[in-house]
Amino acid sequence: MPITGLDILIPVLVVLVLLLIFVGIKTVPQGSNFTVERFGRYTRTLSPGLNVIVPFIDRVGARLNMMEQVLDVPTQEVITRDNAIVAVDGVAFYQVLNAAQAAYQVSGLENAILNLTMTNIRSVMGSMDLDELLSNRDAINERLLRVVDEAANPWGVKMTRVEIKDINPPENLVDSMARQMMAERNKRAQILEAEGLKQAQVLEAEGRKEAAFRDAEARERLAEAEARATQSVSEAIAQGGVQAINYFVAQKYTEALAKIGSANNNKVVLMPFEASSLIGSLGGIGAIAKEVFGEDAVPLVRRSPARPPVVTPDES
Template structure:
């Protein structure tokens, strides 16, 4: 008896568990359950705990209400210029009506795939290859409009359509690569030419500025060099003038006689005979008379004064070289010159009165005037 009761109890427990499983249904969040009663649509259960009538109500489909992503394999599509390209698409859709998605279409994913293929061939067939490669947005918009309109009655909303890849034939790829390489080389050549042009312009401008600066520098250096040469010539001329005056004054101060001058003539004779081309040379008559004057001081050489004392004292001039003064010192220089001329005239007059003037020699060398 206890065994029969135990079996009965176990049967009751199993029956209760089965009844609970048939009665209580838990639907997850973002899901929708389609319930049928005797094979006919009864209701759509929301998310959460739901109670069904056991053995009468049946949970047929559990629909995912979240946005879903489906990637379709590449499909060959012929463009307007008769080129076959391979295009793969990605569809983003969402079930908005679980009842329509369950009863209006048997397999909505397969239906969306086939509709995408046909629509894509229709859109791309009116474009050439270049337009296809550069018109992804227009293709996406056209696909989305057609799919959304067709899938509306299926309780599906197409949110987005994306072209994941457009692959032209290998030969077309090679041609496109060559064209792209040629375009890049063309741009590189253009940029190189522009760079060389700019470099040539900058080089020419730099050369121009350099030549201008060099010319200005040469002009200033020539001006300074000319001024230096002018001042050097003035100083050299003043120095030579003072040297001549100094020698002339020293000769007069030394009072040379006939013997000294004759000796000077003798010293000049070796210099006259110098040189390999001097085969024949003529002795001036003044040297002969000078030789005669060495033996006797009675005779005098024509053209040489007996008394070597100068009649007039030679002004030695300033000891320092005088450069031309600026225009601002004209008045002062004129006054100083007048004073110096007055002093020189007074000294000359006093020396003339102090020294008697010798008469000119009665005899002289033919062809030479008597020396003062």
């Protein structure tokens, strides 16, 4: 059977259709976006999944990763505001939010972000002293993130994090910082010790003051009590109460005997007296009161001869 032109045309058309389908259908993987260009001009962005373009008219331009990506910032030297040279490295995280801007607003997106981050690290850290760099790393990261994100925003990129990994001063500078820290700690220790001594002296002085005040108050109250007792005895004597004289003198007499017995220069104290001796002394005092106040003042106790105590002095 002879082959006609229709027999050749049909397979050619089938192959052409299959070729057009193969060229026109584009599969975009998850986490990626493709840009479509028609005669070299951007027209639209293909999202993940199955997409169809016009064969031989449209073509895929840029294939962009839309997932968050990490960019390692190499080590570089930074001169601080106080002229200290430190080696700094870091890491940056970014995510493409607009595929068209990332593809057509900047050439070499990753290289642009890297150089932008390194430049801002030198700018931010160069405006700070060394002590600020070592103690305010969180503030540095926050400032870097804000500056770099603002600069990368026209590129359709969101900077999610910029972190400083290491800050390495020179060894001689580290030794100087260690000596400075040791001197500062010694200074603080001396200050704390001096403050503690001062506080102890203040508390001791306040204690002595409080004790002296309480002693004076006690003596004042004792004097007031003695004055009230003396006044009461005086009033009783003025009213003819010889009993008050007897009580007052007997109290002083017994107190004197107690002091004699507790003296340190006497080892043995002999006091051979009976109760009548003390009463006799009170009777003698009553006689004195009778002479003062007259015959009407009659004591309540009679006098009896008293024998004074015999005190043996210390033989040593």
